[in-house]
Amino acid sequence: MRDNEHPIEAHIPRLRRYARALTGEAARADDLVQDTLERAWSKLSLWRHGSDLRAWLFSIMHNVYLNQLDARARRPEEALPEAFDIPVAPAQEHALEIRDLSTALAQLPLEYREVLLLVGLEELRYEEAAKVLGVPLGTVMSRLARGRERLRQILSGTPQTTLRRVK
């Protein structure tokens, strides 16, 4: 390990975890991380020293990902994955449920998935998640509530039609 490692580098494993969960594909996730890092290096002067570097990196990733999705929407032949790649086969008896979770995540609207992952996986505080996504706190809370409830219903096999009322 080099001695002059920049603090950004300490965050790469978590950026990769989030990107994996967000995109559902290992290769696409690493592309996203790479683009995010390039953007971060070029914009490092805009990062306020003393503010949360990790939240700043997540907000860059959020923007980069939206741009990537826009670009991909113009090339419709690249379909989104049906179910997410499983990074490593989980050893525990929950393996089946976990596989279901990856399929269920892929079915969630991006806005819900982002909040669910920033809070549930990356353990950001709600205020931080709001800053990362550039939305008000109340929006984070309502997306979180809807995302979790929808995920619960998908996982318990409740038909999608009943979800309409959730709005």
Add this chain to the structure above:
Amino acid sequence: MNAITEDMLHAYVDGQLDPARHAEVEAYLSAHPQAVEKVTAYRKQNEMLHALFDPALNEPLPAALRRGTAPPRPQWLRYAAMLGTLALGITLGYLGRGSLSASAVSPLALYKQAAFAHVAFAPEVLHPVEVSAQQETHLVNWLSKRLGAPVHAPHLAAAGFDLMGGRLLPDEARPAAQFMYQDSRGQRLTLYVKREPKNVSTTAFRFAKEDGVRVFYWVDRDFGYALSGELPRAELLRVAEVVYKQLNP
């Protein structure tokens, strides 16, 4: 008691409530089985997300990402870094006010980092650690790899504390590690471990109090250690001595 909102249930699941509110929600849950069902389901979602995606934390970095991590450093950034170091030195010098030698600059920062990390993670109900003690070998290997030198998780059963697991944390220059312990009463201790530059000499135990957290910290060869907890000072010192002995058999 105030009304319990949907938002509060989520904040309860995510460990984002202050202790008073936390207790209110717990009281509410004891009388509302439907809310318990929700909270349990949400909590499980969080756990499954970790089970599914945490392995990505430990995968080796592909070459493309390693390349992407070498920033071209503009000249002004180097000046900024120098100024930052200078400011830090002045602050630490002021705080130390002659009582500490220059070589003690690093341990002074150490106890603060350790106390902050303790405050952040010790109260965690859901995710106190990133990798649990059940995977101790993996935990130690992983942290050793990330810190760039062999790290050890001391066993503190002799002092009544069991290893819960550990996590990787960002520190100034390179990642640091935190091990968490718990005794039979649920009291928690954390041991913060970071690499120290070669020129920092071994120090005696030092004591500090930060944010209500008591910290014993010391530098031993390549590592700085800080043991943090809410225990009375004498008890904490007793555990710190066990840690030290474990690391210097």
